[in-house]
Amino acid sequence: MDVTENPVNFSEFLQQDLADVQVRFGKEVASDLGCVNELTQYVERYRGKMLRPMLVLISAMASGGLCGKSDQLLEAHRIVATVVEMVHMATLVHDDILDEADSRRQGKTINCLKGNEAAVMLGDYLISHAYHLCASVGDQKVSQAIAGITNTVCEGELLQLHHRDQLDIDLETYYEILRRKTGALTGICTQMGAQLHGLNPQIVQKMYHIGQELGVAFQIIDDLLDLAGDEAVVGKTLGVDLRKGKLTLPMIYLLSILDPAPRQEMQAMIRQVEDGNQALVSVLMEHLLEKNCIAYAQQLASDRVNAVIQDIKALLPDNRGRQMLLQVAQAVIARQS
Amino acid sequence: MDVTENPVNFSEFLQQDLADVQVRFGKEVASDLGCVNELTQYVERYRGKMLRPMLVLISAMASGGLCGKSDQLLEAHRIVATVVEMVHMATLVHDDILDEADSRRQGKTINCLKGNEAAVMLGDYLISHAYHLCASVGDQKVSQAIAGITNTVCEGELLQLHHRDQLDIDLETYYEILRRKTGALTGICTQMGAQLHGLNPQIVQKMYHIGQELGVAFQIIDDLLDLAGDEAVVGKTLGVDLRKGKLTLPMIYLLSILDPAPRQEMQAMIRQVEDGNQALVSVLMEHLLEKNCIAYAQQLASDRVNAVIQDIKALLPDNRGRQMLLQVAQAVIARQS
Numbered sequence: 001m002d003v004t005e006n007p008v009n010f011s012e013f014l015q016q017d018l019a020d021v022q023v024r025f026g027k028e029v030a031s032d033l034g035c036v037n038e039l040t041q042y043v044e045r046y047r048g049k050m051l052r053p054m055l056v057l058i059s060a061m062a063s064g065g066l067c068g069k070s071d072q073l074l075e076a077h078r079i080v081a082t083v084v085e086m087v088h089m090a091t092l093v094h095d096d097i098l099d100e101a102d103s104r105r106q107g108k109t110i111n112c113l114k115g116n117e118a119a120v121m122l123g124d125y126l127i128s129h130a131y132h133l134c135a136s137v138g139d140q141k142v143s144q145a146i147a148g149i150t151n152t153v154c155e156g157e158l159l160q161l162h163h164r165d166q167l168d169i170d171l172e173t174y175y176e177i178l179r180r181k182t183g184a185l186t187g188i189c190t191q192m193g194a195q196l197h198g199l200n201p202q203i204v205q206k207m208y209h210i211g212q213e214l215g216v217a218f219q220i221i222d223d224l225l226d227l228a229g230d231e232a233v234v235g236k237t238l239g240v241d242l243r244k245g246k247l248t249l250p251m252i253y254l255l256s257i258l259d260p261a262p263r264q265e266m267q268a269m270i271r272q273v274e275d276g277n278q279a280l281v282s283v284l285m286e287h288l289l290e291k292n293c294i295a296y297a298q299q300l301a302s303d304r305v306n307a308v309i310q311d312i313k314a315l316l317p318d319n320r321g322r323q324m325l326l327q328v329a330q331a332v333i334a335r336q337s
Numbered sequence: 338m339d340v341t342e343n344p345v346n347f348s349e350f351l352q353q354d355l356a357d358v359q360v361r362f363g364k365e366v367a368s369d370l371g372c373v374n375e376l377t378q379y380v381e382r383y384r385g386k387m388l389r390p391m392l393v394l395i396s397a398m399a400s401g402g403l404c405g406k407s408d409q410l411l412e413a414h415r416i417v418a419t420v421v422e423m424v425h426m427a428t429l430v431h432d433d434i435l436d437e438a439d440s441r442r443q444g445k446t447i448n449c450l451k452g453n454e455a456a457v458m459l460g461d462y463l464i465s466h467a468y469h470l471c472a473s474v475g476d477q478k479v480s481q482a483i484a485g486i487t488n489t490v491c492e493g494e495l496l497q498l499h500h501r502d503q504l505d506i507d508l509e510t511y512y513e514i515l516r517r518k519t520g521a522l523t524g525i526c527t528q529m530g531a532q533l534h535g536l537n538p539q540i541v542q543k544m545y546h547i548g549q550e551l552g553v554a555f556q557i558i559d560d561l562l563d564l565a566g567d568e569a570v571v572g573k574t575l576g577v578d579l580r581k582g583k584l585t586l587p588m589i590y591l592l593s594i595l596d597p598a599p600r601q602e603m604q605a606m607i608r609q610v611e612d613g614n615q616a617l618v619s620v621l622m623e624h625l626l627e628k629n630c631i632a633y634a635q636q637l638a639s640d641r642v643n644a645v646i647q648d649i650k651a652l653l654p655d656n657r658g659r660q661m662l663l664q665v666a667q668a669v670i671a672r673q674s
Contacts, residue, residue, distance in 0.1 A: 035499035036492055094461060098454040117435040118498055120457060124431060125491035127461065131468045132484035135477050143480050149471035154462035155373055161455055162372035 013320065014057060017073065017081075021053045024082040028133045029126065039114070039122045043089055045107050052088050052189050053081035054328065055211055059193025059319025062312075063207060067148070067197050070319045076137050076196045080146075083134045084189050090126035091185075093119055098157070100244075149188040156181025165245035165268040165274070167255065174252055178216045186215030192302070204307060206315050210325075213308045216227075218332045220301040223248035228285065228294050229336070239281050242273050248295035249300065251284075257291065298333070305333050350657065351394060354410065354418075358390045361419040365470045366463065374458045376451070380426055382444050388555070389425050389526050390418035391665065392548055399649075400544060404534055407656045413474050413533045417483075420471045421526050424487060427463035428522075430456055435494070437581075479529070485512025486525040493518025500622025502582035502611070504592065504604040511589055515553045523552030527662075543652050547662075550645045555669045557638040560585035565622065565631050566673070576618050579610050586637065587630035590620075594628065635670070642670050 016279055029040045064070050094110040097119050103109060103190040110121035127150070134143050160177045163169045190211030195204045226241045227250060247255075251270070255263050266287065273280050288294055309329050316322045366377045397414040401407050433446040434456050448456035464487070471480050497514045500506050527548030532541045563578045564587060580587055584592075588607070592600055603624065610617050625631055646666050653659045 031492055033492055033496055036495050039495065043617055044542055094457050097457055115498075116453065118495065120431050120434055120460075121491055121494045121498065123457075124460075124464065125488065125495065127464060128484055128487040128491055132481060132488055135481035135484055138473055140472050140477055140480070143477070144469060144472035147465055147472055150465040151462065154458055154465055155368055155370055157458045158373050158376065158455065158462065159370055161452075161458065162370075297564075 013324070014054065017057050017078070018050050018053065020078060021050065021082050021085060024084060024133075026080065028082065028086070036125070039110065039118065040125070042110065042113070043093065043126070046089055046092050046104055047085075047137065050085060051328070052084040052185060055186060055189035055214070055325075056081040056084060056193055058321050058324040058328065059190040059207060059211070060196065061193075061198055062316045062319060063194035063203065064197055064318045064321065065317040066194075066199055066203065069197060070317070071321050074196055076139070077141070077193065079133060079137050080142065080192045080196065081189075083130050083146060084127050084185060084192075086130035086133065087146070087153075087185065090123045090130065091153065093123040093126065095157075097123075098161075100240075109184050122245055125257075142196070145188060145192070145195075149184045152180050152184040156184065160246065167245075167247065169247050169252060171249070171252055171256070174247075174249060175216065178219045182219040182222075183212035183215035186218065187212035192212075205316065206311065210308055210311050210315075213304050213311075214329060214332055217301040217304040217308070219295055220249055220304075221333060221335060224250065224294060224297050224301075225336075227251075227288070239278075242270065242281060242284070243276075245270075245274050249297040250288050253296055254288055254291055254293045302333050305313050305329050322324060340664055341540075350661070351391065353455060354415070355387050355390065357415060358387065358419045358422060359384075361415065361470075362422060365419065365423070366466050367504055368545070371625050372461065374556040376447065376455065377462070379447065380430065380459065380463070383429050383441055384422075387422060388665070389522060391524055392526035392551070392662075393418040393421060395658050395661040395665065396527040396544060396548070397534065398530075399653045399656060399662050400531035400536055400540065401534055401658065402654040402656045403536055403540065406534060407654070408658050411533055413476070414530065416470060416474050417529045417533065418480065418526075418536040420467050420483060421522060421529075423463050423467035423470065424483070424490075424522065427460045427467065428490065430460040430463065432494075434460075435480070435498075437577075452463070479533070482525060482529070482532075486521045489517050489521040493521065497583065503609055504582075504584065505621055506584050506589060508586070508589055508593070511584070511586060512553065515556045516549060519559075522548035523555065524549035527551075540652065542570075543648065547645055547648050547652070550641050550648075551666060551669055554638040554641040554645070556652075557586055557634055557641075558672060561587065561631065561634055561638075562673075576615075579607065579618060579621070582607075582611050586634040587625050591625055591628055591630045603614035639670050642666050 026044075031037055031040070057073060058075055060073050061071040064072045092104065093110055096104060097111045097116050100111075102112045104293070109119070110122055114122075131147065134146050137143070156177050156179070159173075160181060163173060163177070187208040188211070191204055191208035192311065194207040199207075223241060226239065227248065240246075242251075247270075256264060258266060269280050269284060275286065309326060312325055312329065314324060316325070363381075368374055368377070393414055396410040397410050401409045429441065430447055433441060433454050434448045437448075439446060439449045445454070448463060449457055468480065468484065469481050474480070493514050494515070496510075497518060500510060500514070523544040525548070528541055528545035531544040536544075560578060563576065564585065577583075578589075584607075592603060595603060603621070606617050606621060610621065646663060647663055649659060649666065653662070
């Protein structure tokens with residue numbers, strides 16, 4: 001791919017801006033209560049690739065090229081980058097309660113360490129601070145857009161819960177869940193990059209679509225890693241989805257191509273995994289590999305990302321921001337953790 | 338008390354305005370997903386006295402008298418009244434997870450009916466919509482103030498969790514928890530009544546103090562009812578606090594007046610209640626009654642409310658809003674449920 005021929009050195013170029021996001025994050029969540037600071041400091045360990053703030057920053061740099069502000073960042077971009085990271089952290093903390101997960105990023109989860117109650121409240125605390133910080137942008141439309149997106153993220157999570165244990169869920173429902181629970185937040189990241197530059201609504205909407213599609217592809221791969229990843233590399237408990245009755249792309253696809261009899265057999269096995277029969281996970285994996293379901297899911301994620309890459313090239317002028325956006329798009333499907 | 342001599346008929350005077358809050362609430366949380374609407378409709382059953390929206394509305398009417406708008410409500414007051422009700426509902430949903438409570442307002446809790454996961458996400462959904470609706474006021478300062486308050490509410494909950502199982506917690510820490518987890522939200526209610534009329538910061542701050550103190554008194558009584566209420570009247574599981582290692586005013590007071598030996602005996606009994614020995618609850622109650630600890634707590638709540646009543650009379654001109662505010666203050670200590 002031509003986009004990697006002259007890769008921008010990310011860590012160097014964005015390092016300072018991402019460090020700035022971390023400083024703003026720390027300042028916003030600091031409390032006069034030691035017991036609160038202890039929890040928020042612990043949650044810093046959850047910090048990963050900082051995909052969402054990165055998307056805000058590089059989308060800002062990229063779309064700035066459409067209004068004579070190529071590779072430029074405004075104060076509002078930096079605030080919103082911190083806000084989306086805070087929202088994301090909150091969803092991780094609450095997700096771990098939903099998933100009853102014990103570990104994340106090589107460490108114990110808050111719910112495992114301090115109990116579900118502390119995890120519920122810590123997530124609420126982070127969400128609350130995200131909106132508090134967001135209000136400092138000084139533009140009510142931004143607060144409204146971010147809150148509108150978190151409405152959608154919650155809907156996605158509730159839709160997923162509603163379909164839990166439904167072993168006949170179809171791909172369209174799966175994508176709808178992904179668009180809401182993951183795509184909405186990544187969509188607002190790329191959207192805000194452009195919107196805060198004052199670009200026109202048509203461009204802003206296209207930028208949302210780019211982020212949304214990247215988010216959906218990211219989640220497809222995330223779900224794949226839960227099934228077929230390496231626990232040591234991924235750094236969190238794997239196989240959680242199957243045990244919690246959450247079917248993801250490879251399994252939904254497998255069930256859709258099987259004849260009724262083997263399909264029912266497969267569904268019976270999934271129910272046994274839910275009931276705690278861990279040994280059957282590897283049997284299910286063999287079936288998924290035999291029918292190329294893992295490769296199929298990988299391909300669908302690739303197709304989405306390639307379409308996004310075309311959209312980016314069609315919409316945005318070539319600059320460092322665009323280069324990085326293209327690299328992030330490719331990294332979404334290449335990742336192992 | 339003279340304030341009840343000519344009581345305003347609340348239900349008649351505020352009925353339409355509170356019904357309007359309910360309509361706005363329903364519109365805001367409506368989703369295109371049936372599974373989401375099912376949950377939010379269920380949560381309507383949690384609706385109680387609507388204390389918080391009522392505080393916004395009557396504080397607006399009362400403080401309007403200071404700027405020639407006696408008993409007047411602005412559109413922003415109606416929005417904020419709906420926002421605080423939504424925040425309160427979210428905290429109820431999340432509190433029930435923290436308390437592992439099975440029933441509320443004579444019905445099953447969401448966590449009991451649909452699981453902790455749905456309760457976590459439904460609470461998040463309500464919080465998110467609260468901020469979304471709040472952004473429609475069109476004044477970033479209002480969004481910032483409300484989010485600042487929810488920061489404080491979460492701190493209060495986390496502080497309470499931190500002190501759980503600490504059987505030597507002192508009264509000052511107990512009040513600090515109450516000021517944050519309950520007083521902050523009722524404080525912003527009375528504050529916003531005045532602030533949205535554009536009244537000066539000094540008045541706005543005094544109005545916050547009035548609401549905060551009412552909230553603390555309300556919570557003291559709420560905690561009392563958990564200990565000494567009638568389950569059929571209160572409508573939710575009682576004795577939860579003791580079982581969860583949460584000491585409240587009567588017990589903190591009792592422990593503070595006992596000599597070391599009986600104090601340790603009492604603490605040992607509390608630990609046994611935490612471990613599931615329900616029979617000991619009535620023994621503890623006998624000790625609380627014998628030492629007049631229930632009456633003592635009731636008296637402290639009364640003292641607070643009486644001080645608030647003086648503050649209200651000193652600050653606000655006599656109008657229907659003030660009459661209602663004084664009635665609400667008295668109702669806080671008179672309530673049985």
